[in-house]
Amino acid sequence: MSGRAAPLGVRETAIAGLLTVDLPLHGDARGWFKEHWHRDRMVALGLPDFGPVQQNLSYNAAVGTTRGFHAEPWDKYLGVASGRAFGAWVDLREGSGFGRTVTLELGPGTAVFVPRGVANAFQTLEPDTVYSYLVNDHWSPDAAYPAINLGDPVLGVEWPVPLDRAIVSDKDRANPPLAQATRVPPLRTVVLGADGQLGRALRGAYAGESDGSVRFLTRHDLDLRDADAIREHDWSGVGTIVNAAAYTAVDLAEAEGRADAWAVNAVAVGAIADVARRRRMTLVHVSTEYVFDGSRHPHREDEPPSPLGAYGASKAAGELAAQGVARHYLVRTSWVVGDGPNFVRTMRRCAEDGTDPTVVTDQTGRPTFADELARGIRHLLDSGAPYGVYHLSNAGPVVSWFDLARAVFRELGHDPDRVTPTTAAAYATRFATAGRPVAARPSHSEFDLSKLRATGFEPEPAEIALRHHLLRHR
Structure with a gap:
């Protein structure tokens, strides 16, 4: 030749x-x-x-x-x-x-x-x-x-x-x-943290999939505090892992919850990433604006992490592990509101039981309703968007926690003037005096959403999402 x-x-x-x-x-x-x-x-x-x-x-x-x-x-x-x-x-x-x-x-x-x-x-x-x-x-x-x-x-x-x-x-x-012949089914998607706010929203997003192509695992099915259990779990037939689980007790992470925060938010993600790498899976990992100190805004995907506290540091460590997987979507989100304990639920309770809350005015961002977060995650997977880091929240104007509290009162037909403004420093001092740990929070949490929009996803305005959420969760 x-x-x-x-x-x-x-x-x-x-x-x-x-x-x-x-x-x-x-x-x-x-x-x-x-x-x-x-x-x-x-x-x-x-x-x-x-x-x-x-x-x-x-x-x-x-x-x-x-x-x-x-x-x-x-x-x-x-x-x-x-x-x-x-x-x-x-x-x-x-x-x-x-x-x-x-x-x-x-x-x-x-x-x-x-x-x-x-x-x-x-x-x-x-x-x-x-x-x-x-x-x-x-x-x-x-x-x-x-x-x-x-x-x-x-x-x-x-x-x-x-x-x-x-x-x-x-x-x-x-x-x-x-x-x-036995027909070969497509590789399944596994959702971790299926009973959390995002996990429940993902159940809704995949409600039409009745063929077993999506499996939801709760803490009882797989305890993410046990890294060995993660590695030894039967992952056969799985093509995508959506890690919707996290330790989110931000204040407790500064004290007795520190070990659990690192176990779930960092060590477990490392074990999940090991599985995804070895089996060539796609990994969707959800993170938070707490990986930033809030000095820059809006936050872009390429901003270096600068966490203020233990919770943010544990989430930043988890991000590094997730990004070691070739096929990864690292989705950062902020101010999550879904079916579970959250700020909007607390404000609703205050409005309806006659409590007049005092709420911080100098921390700003956009809420992310869990249904919208689930919709965005499914969009990234179904559209075949380029792998990488994405920021995802609802759209609309940047607001403070105080603004959001007033909006909840207003939507429910209560007087928004019942909400009293305060500063983050005053809020922290009050709780520290009571002997309760208070984590430092980023002063600015708003995201630049242009990279997400470039994939064809348009986030719903938060004002509309809040109205829908309050109607669904009476």
């Missing part, structure tokens, strides 16, 4: 996600050389960055050796190191493509990327054929996966060596036809 090698290329096939790769062969009188896997070049051409962790070689002595169809629970990148083979693939994933078949002759200059859920088979066309494949999960003899019969006429595969003369294992000959 000599002369100029054909260029590297990636081509689509009739099965979604099944890609063929044209590999340049560099040859001379000695033989040839090829780069079977080149991450940077191939990913740039459209091959998934699938993170192989194991390479396997199958030596096949005789022509007509036939293996498959198997749909293992991992992605594969395969090719022929020596000899020639006939490859065949069948889509066993749920959806309109189920049963679609592709065939192709494989030589040293061709490779194929096979996504999870697509069954793979091959038959050797030359003696001493060596079949090579990289996988992104470690092979296990206990792995369960669907398989179908090589000779099912529904598939229409014309094997070069008829199967009655081919070398086929008894197990492969006994595989069921396509009509009896």
Whole structure:
């Protein structure tokens, strides 16, 4: 072999996600050389960055050796190191493509990327054929996966060596036809912290998904204070983790809650990130404006963390862990209001039981209603927005806690003048005098929302969201 090698290329096939790769062969009188896997070049051409962790070689002595169809629970990148083979693939994933078949002759200059859920088979066309494949999960003899019969006429595969003369294992000959095949479901989404304000809102956002594609875990299902339990949890079949759990007792984090804050907000996130990295999952991690000191505003995504207290520091540490996952959405939010204890609920109680509250005027931001936060998270996932950091709150004018309290009173038909203004310093002094810890809070919490808007998401104005929230939570 000599002369100029054909260029590297990636081509689509009739099965979604099944890609063929044209590999340049560099040859001379000695033989040839090829780069079977080149991450940077191939990913740039459209091959998934699938993170192989194991390479396997199958030596096949005789022509007509036939293996498959198997749909293992991992992605594969395969090719022929020596000899020639006939490859065949069948889509066993749920959806309109189920049963679609592709065939192709494989030589040293061709490779194929096979996504999870697509069954793979091959038959050797030359003696001493060596079949090579990289996988992104470690092979296990206990792995369960669907398989179908090589000779099912529904598939229409014309094997070069008829199967009655081919070398086929008894197990492969006994595989069921396509009509009896188990359909491979899509990778599931797991929501952690399912009983919190955001977790409950995410339940609503995914209420229409009745196929088990989203699973909600509470603290009883998985205690995030136990990092070992996180790593040992059964994550099989999971493609996305949404970490909606957090230790949010901001003031207690300065005292007896410090250890729990770090366990949940930092150590647990590190363990979750380890799982997501190893299994190539997408991680959605929710953080807070408390990672900033409030001296800059509005806060942009590229602002360096500058936490004022233990809670903010624990959340900043969790952010660093989450950003170590290649496929991550780090969503910072502020002033969350949902189904649970929150500022709006407290003000409603004050309005209705005759209490006249004293509320801080010199801390500003925008509230984030949990339904809107859940909608934004689902938008990022469903739209395939670029991975990275996003700021998410409701839209509208920047307000103080005092302004928000008055708005709650007004919406409920109570006199907003019952709300008395105070300063953050005076508020802290009052509680410190009573012996209660008070964490320092950022004076400005408002976010720049332009990066989120660039993905096609327009946050609802907070004034409208407040009205809807009060009507729903009577």
